[in-house]
Amino acid sequence: MDAAANPTDLIAEMGRRARAAALVLASLPTARKAAALALAAESVRAASAEILAANAVDMARATESGLSGALLDRLRLDSGRIAAMADGVAAVAALADPVGQVIDSRDRPNGLKLSRVRVPIGVIGIIYESRPNVTADAAALCVMAGNAAILRGGSEAVGSNRAIHAALVAGLEAGGVPADAVQLVPITDRAAVGAMLAADGVIDLIIPRGGKSLVARVQAEARVPVLAHLDGINHVYVDASADPAMAAAVVVDAKMRRTGVCGSMETLLIHRAYPDAAALIRRLADAGCMVRGDAAARALAPDIAVADTADWDTEYLDAIASVAIVDDLDAAVAHIAGHGSHHTDAIIAEDAAVAEHFLTAVDSAIVLWNASTQFADGGEFGLGAEIGIATGRLHARGPVALEGLTTYKWIGRGTGQVRG
Amino acid sequence: MDAAANPTDLIAEMGRRARAAALVLASLPTARKAAALALAAESVRAASAEILAANAVDMARATESGLSGALLDRLRLDSGRIAAMADGVAAVAALADPVGQVIDSRDRPNGLKLSRVRVPIGVIGIIYESRPNVTADAAALCVMAGNAAILRGGSEAVGSNRAIHAALVAGLEAGGVPADAVQLVPITDRAAVGAMLAADGVIDLIIPRGGKSLVARVQAEARVPVLAHLDGINHVYVDASADPAMAAAVVVDAKMRRTGVCGSMETLLIHRAYPDAAALIRRLADAGCMVRGDAAARALAPDIAVADTADWDTEYLDAIASVAIVDDLDAAVAHIAGHGSHHTDAIIAEDAAVAEHFLTAVDSAIVLWNASTQFADGGEFGLGAEIGIATGRLHARGPVALEGLTTYKWIGRGTGQVRG
Numbered sequence: 094m095d096a097a098a099n100p101t102d103l104i105a106e107m108g109r110r111a112r113a114a115a116l117v118l119a120s121l122p123t124a125r126k127a128a129a130l131a132l133a134a135e136s137v138r139a140a141s142a143e144i145l146a147a148n149a150v151d152m153a154r155a156t157e158s159g160l161s162g163a164l165l166d167r168l169r170l171d172s173g174r175i176a177a178m179a180d181g182v183a184a185v186a187a188l189a190d191p192v193g194q195v196i197d198s199r200d201r202p203n204g205l206k207l208s209r210v211r212v213p214i215g216v217i218g219i220i221y222e223s224r225p226n227v228t229a230d231a232a233a234l235c236v237m238a239g240n241a242a243i244l245r246g247g248s249e250a251v252g253s254n255r256a257i258h259a260a261l262v263a264g265l266e267a268g269g270v271p272a273d274a275v276q277l278v279p280i281t282d283r284a285a286v287g288a289m290l291a292a293d294g295v296i297d298l299i300i301p302r303g304g305k306s307l308v309a310r311v312q313a314e315a316r317v318p319v320l321a322h323l324d325g326i327n328h329v330y331v332d333a334s335a336d337p338a339m340a341a342a343v344v345v346d347a348k349m350r351r352t353g354v355c356g357s358m359e360t361l362l363i364h365r366a367y368p369d370a371a372a373l374i375r376r377l378a379d380a381g382c383m384v385r386g387d388a389a390a391r392a393l394a395p396d397i398a399v400a401d402t403a404d405w406d407t408e409y410l411d412a413i414a415s416v417a418i419v420d421d422l423d424a425a426v427a428h429i430a431g432h433g434s435h436h437t438d439a440i441i442a443e444d445a446a447v448a449e450h451f452l453t454a455v456d457s458a459i460v461l462w463n464a465s466t467q468f469a470d471g472g473e474f475g476l477g478a479e480i481g482i483a484t485g486r487l488h489a490r491g492p493v494a495l496e497g498l499t500t501y502k503w504i505g506r507g508t509g510q511v512r513g
Numbered sequence: 514m515d516a517a518a519n520p521t522d523l524i525a526e527m528g529r530r531a532r533a534a535a536l537v538l539a540s541l542p543t544a545r546k547a548a549a550l551a552l553a554a555e556s557v558r559a560a561s562a563e564i565l566a567a568n569a570v571d572m573a574r575a576t577e578s579g580l581s582g583a584l585l586d587r588l589r590l591d592s593g594r595i596a597a598m599a600d601g602v603a604a605v606a607a608l609a610d611p612v613g614q615v616i617d618s619r620d621r622p623n624g625l626k627l628s629r630v631r632v633p634i635g636v637i638g639i640i641y642e643s644r645p646n647v648t649a650d651a652a653a654l655c656v657m658a659g660n661a662a663i664l665r666g667g668s669e670a671v672g673s674n675r676a677i678h679a680a681l682v683a684g685l686e687a688g689g690v691p692a693d694a695v696q697l698v699p700i701t702d703r704a705a706v707g708a709m710l711a712a713d714g715v716i717d718l719i720i721p722r723g724g725k726s727l728v729a730r731v732q733a734e735a736r737v738p739v740l741a742h743l744d745g746i747n748h749v750y751v752d753a754s755a756d757p758a759m760a761a762a763v764v765v766d767a768k769m770r771r772t773g774v775c776g777s778m779e780t781l782l783i784h785r786a787y788p789d790a791a792a793l794i795r796r797l798a799d800a801g802c803m804v805r806g807d808a809a810a811r812a813l814a815p816d817i818a819v820a821d822t823a824d825w826d827t828e829y830l831d832a833i834a835s836v837a838i839v840d841d842l843d844a845a846v847a848h849i850a851g852h853g854s855h856h857t858d859a860i861i862a863e864d865a866a867v868a869e870h871f872l873t874a875v876d877s878a879i880v881l882w883n884a885s886t887q888f889a890d891g892g893e894f895g896l897g898a899e900i901g902i903a904t905g906r907l908h909a910r911g912p913v914a915l916e917g918l919t920t921y922k923w924i925g926r927g928t929g930q931v932r933g
């Protein structure tokens with residue numbers, strides 16, 4: 094660990110090298126990038142023993158320092174996980190390349206031919222925690238979209254990340270991608286994160302991958318644009334017109350399929366006139382969910398717990414859900430506007446007009462009709478892989494994949510036009 | 514002036530009302546927005562006398578306080594300028610509405626039908642200086658794209674802005690747009706700007722309209738995303754293959770058509786092998802431009818001034834240009850990468866391969882081949898009107914018009930899909 098380096102100077106110097114590499118990457122043809130990523134995937138596979146050895150050292154230190162079981166599981170690599178990581182890199186190489194895509198073109202009356210063309214963003218900083226596979230996943234997505242990546246992983250995974258990074262870069266270089274296209278920040282203290290967040294003009298975009306405290310710090314401190322989501326307080330609204338079997342299946346899936354993912358339902362809203370509300374709440378409880386209801390919900394299902402005001406603003410990330418009975422569609426929309434996190438919200442309804450109103454009125458990155466909120470995922474959306482889900486309003490919303498890692502430029506081709 | 518209000522509380526309260534208005538605006542059909550803007554244009558025309566009276570008071574106070582002639586001219590309204598302002602509002606009403614546009618759609622193998630649909634951003638803050646017409650221009654663009662606007666104009670134009678704002682809102686309300694869709698910050702001290710810049714989650718986007726010191730402050734302090742450009746250090750590179758008559762016409766236009774606009778050329782780069790370099794430099798000087806050259810340029814045109822190192826990084830916004838002789842295309846690209854501001858850069862060349870390399874390698878919002886940098890303008894690009902030009906990399910680059918004032922949401926329509 095090059096702890097002697099001043100973090101600001103270090104990031105500035107890494108950024109200069111990343112910018113130079115990004116300029117090379119920006120004009121590499123798709124086939125060259127894909128071939129280099131295929132070599133990187135192969136190189137990760139070939140370095141399995143080194144990566145496992147480094148991971149064993151990280152695991153031993155983490156165990157000694159009392160890291161929790163869940164965090165240890167995130168840190169742990171085995172040959173299956175390394176193979177999956179390599180497969181992930183190879184899969185990114187097969188995705189459609191957004192760079193060079195013409196978004197629109199217009200011929201002006203003066204003969205100037207204008208087009209908007211997708212180009213890479215430039216230098217992307219990824220700040221992540223204990224999962225070492227992010228090193229490979231994030232690097233692959235950045236490179237395929239023509240960007241240089243500056244990676245800052247968690248201190249507990251330092252050896253694993255270095256081994257994965259070394260393997261990746263060896264493969265990329267063999268494929269003609271500059272080594273500086275993927276750089277790992279060599280210091281793992283918090284000052285390195287601060288220097289990245291302050292590196293306006295050096296790093297073009299920061300993507301945090303990790304828990305809420307990391308994302309909150311990044312959003313609070315960053316001078317560089319950030320794509321992220323802080324919360325996934327997602328709602329399923331069951332309309333009076335909902336099909337009961339569908340409502341039960343979707344609600345149970347939305348909450349219980351995986352309770353720890355950002356797309357899981359946290360609050361169930363039920364129309365006052367929905368006839369099967371009591372059975373729906375019971376289905377959720379029977380599936381193992383702790384249900385907390387408002388007074389109207391408890392009147393229907395007296396054995397559920399009491400939801401207090403904090404419940405409506407809580408992302409449980411656990412087998413817990415809050416349930417409210419609402420007067421109508423507008424009340425559901427208002428509840429979501431007041432308590433949601435602009436992530437993913439769904440309506441279950443047979444009435445198409447009601448559903449379309451919901452889809453328009455709910456201001457979230459993803460709005461779904463008759464489908465589970467657990468679909469909030471780049472892979473499920475057919476984007477191939479995602480670098481994260483964004484709940485901000487600018488640049489990219491929802492699952493962010495290759496296209497979200499690009500921007501555009503205006504290109505004008507003329508024959509000597511002057512404005513005169 | 515409601516100077517008693519705490520600026521943070523004031524902006525929070527304006528933001529709450531703006532958010533509510535934005536939710537109404539987001540689902541207004543195009544025809545309703547257009548009709549309301551047409552009424553707003555009519556209302557501004559009808560309020561001409563009141564606006565002129567308010568402007569006369571602003572002008573008298575500004576003259577007394579010693580405002581410069583250029584600033585007084587920006588502040589001054591007459592019946593022609595008011596008519597032009599009203600025409601501008603009416604013209605925005607005629608633009609294509611981006612809201613509701615389907616960006617892409619994909620049917621998933623499980624039957625889920627996904628689409629990405631353009632939606633308004635939400636609440637946009639506009640911070641501007643002495644030109645009162647920005648009150649109308651910015652409000653019209655925000656409303657047409659379905660956004661609420663919080664406008665903070667310069668203190669010297671306070672009366673003019675209030676009169677224009679009152680007229681606009683009267684017209685919009687008559688057309689069914691909530692009055693809170695366009696709000697004017699009632700206090701004009703700097704604290705109001707600070708409160709807007711800090712209003713993360715209240716204001717979704719800030720667009721500064723004004724001089725460099727305003728933009729620099731906004732970029733330095735904002736916690737809210739900003740679309741802006743700080744500098745327009747634009748280059749014209751004349752390749753060895755350039756047509757001399759075209760090169761001279763474009764270079765003179767790029768620099769001299771209007772020297773004070775952000776799209777004007779500041780630095781001319783000439784390939785060492787371009788045969789007509791001396792004549793080109795003379796043409797620029799003969800057009801009234803003060804030329805500052807490097808040693809090689811001065812060897813060709815000994816009577817020009819010496820460019821020092823600061824010249825390459827200077828936006829003159831005046832009849833001054835720096836000229837450097839470069840060894841080749843790569844040197845031109847490297848010069849632009851080192852000194853440019855990612856705004857607008859042009860190449861003059863007959864060699865298409867050289868030109869295409871330039872268009873790819875130069876990392877600017879706008880890159881032009883055989884055309885003047887003075888085309889950097891939303892109107893010239895066929896966008897109808899622009900709210901500004903952005904040189905950042907995220908969300909929107911180059912001229913920002915209606916589309917740049919929107920974002921998108923993912924809409925998924927299913928038949929009960931669960932992730933399982």
